[in-house]
Amino acid sequence: MPKSDTALSPETLAIRAGTNRTEFGEHGEAIFTTSSFVFNNAAEAAARFAGDEEGFIYSRFSNPTVESFENRLASLEGGEACIATSSGMSAILTTVLSLLEQGDHIVAASSMFGSTVTLFEKLLPRLGITCSWVDVTDLDAWQQAIAKNTRMLFLETPTNPLTEIADITRLSSLARQTNTLLVVDNCFCTPALQKPLELGADYVVHSATKYLDGQGRCVGGAVVGPQETIKTQFLAFMRSGGPAMSPFNAWVFNRGLETLSLRMQRHCENASQLAQWLQQQRWVKRVCFPGLPDHPQHQLAKQQQQGFGGVVSFEVADKQQAWRLIDRTRLLSITANLGDTRTTITHPASTTHGRLSESSRQRAGINQGLIRVAVGLEHINDIVDDLDQAASESG
Ligand SMILES: Cc1ncc(COP(=O)(O)O)c(C=O)c1O
Structure with missing residues (x-):
């Protein structure tokens, strides 16, 4: 070099x-x-x-x-x-x-x-x-x-x-x-x-x-x-x-x-757009994404990180609604991995955090209505459209 x-x-x-x-x-x-x-x-x-x-x-x-x-x-x-x-x-x-x-x-x-x-x-x-x-x-x-x-x-x-x-x-x-x-x-x-x-x-x-x-x-x-x-x-x-x-x-x-740096830029951009869109949906109770100004540690994330990352979590009414929404996605992959070019969607309470006791899950703040999306590198419009159609079908 x-x-x-x-x-x-x-x-x-x-x-x-x-x-x-x-x-x-x-x-x-x-x-x-x-x-x-x-x-x-x-x-x-x-x-x-x-x-x-x-x-x-x-x-x-x-x-x-x-x-x-x-x-x-x-x-x-x-x-x-x-x-x-x-x-x-x-x-x-x-x-x-x-x-x-x-x-x-x-x-x-x-x-x-x-x-x-x-x-x-x-x-x-x-x-x-x-x-x-x-x-x-x-x-x-x-x-x-x-x-x-x-x-x-x-x-x-x-x-x-x-x-x-x-x-x-x-x-x-x-x-x-x-x-x-x-x-x-x-x-x-x-x-x-x-x-x-x-x-x-x-x-x-x-x-x-x-x-x-x-x-x-x-x-x-x-x-x-x-x-x-x-x-x-x-x-x-x-x-x-x-x-x-x-x-x-x-x-x-x-x-x-x-290709890490290029990919991370696009993960961040897509996640930011998805988080903003989710915040406007009436079926979403709460969105967790450090890039949103109302995230409790938004300022700290701004200082400490050069981007807000590619993971967006959000809460719907309950487990039934979360599972219905996940099942009705057509493009997103129902899998627990993250950091992929492909957007993935999972229900943490029954997958990545499914083996925890109820008390450990509560201590971790993970409830049954929570969904995690690890936003990939597909076009953001396609990711949003998929969640939009899944939500309208799942009522
Ligand atoms: C934050 C974090 N740390 C560690 C791990 C464990 O990594 P691995 O699945 O490669 O063992 C994961 C897996 O999802 C993770 O999300």
Whole structure:
């Protein structure tokens, strides 16, 4: 690359950073679909395994294609290092198990993706790691929930599916004051719209499955943070815990990153138009989208993000009306994924948050009338027309 990485703009980094060209000089990246790497002799093998010599060993530890994706994402997030994982959930699990131990405590936002809530509420306590829940927007509640054994503050912003916004700068100051680590799930914004590390967060986690891929093809995840821990504790967990990303998926995500910034712009524009249209419909009780001036954290989203994202949630009367509306869409895909070129629609209370107990769902603010639309890249008129005809048919 002609300039140092830091001098290049994000659009260029998304296309050029992390490129590993082989001796053949290929322009598109090669995929290294190999499970292991060959050594010249037994001594070299021993040196690599012992960490005395740099180099690849086995694709559960690292792989050139995966490393290329890791370097590209780290440079986009403005982080020192990245470790790619098999899914977004394994990125979160890897972060927790690489940094915390039995007896540690997490303070987490009550409104988050359902599997993250289940992991923190049901699985981590079995390992002796406990969690307290707070309103993501309430700074005093975060402060009050921090106990002597709290090691981590964990949040998504915007949250899935209610699009609430956390103040990353203020929460990172709180983390520093209390000697805790701030981890931000940047899935909804991506580095094209928000850079939590520059705002003071310690780690960023991703579901690469969403906007980083951008076309709903592969499942994957990533953690970006300081070299010091990613290359030691996190890598040690990867070697023995095994949640590695496949080289093929890394190759797909690398291609996805190349168009991230362009796609995010269009996701934001389409979502903004859909949110404004929904607000005018008499069958809609409430619209959640940070770009609307009456969203409670609109000003914060404006300061913290370079766009409002592609997810719009809205509330109708009840579950029956929500299901009727979803069933009558013809263009939109009824699926729980998001960040795709195709607009998706889902009923969070019975899908993404369906495994939560009623009380956890209420704590997260997810009621039965809520619908989440992850706005894709189709023409906005077609998206609006589909919802309009679905609403008129469902009465
Ligand atoms: C905000 C958020 N974080 C994490 C995940 C988990 O990602 P994955 O499905 O790649 O495991 C999701 C999945 O929907 C999500 O929406």
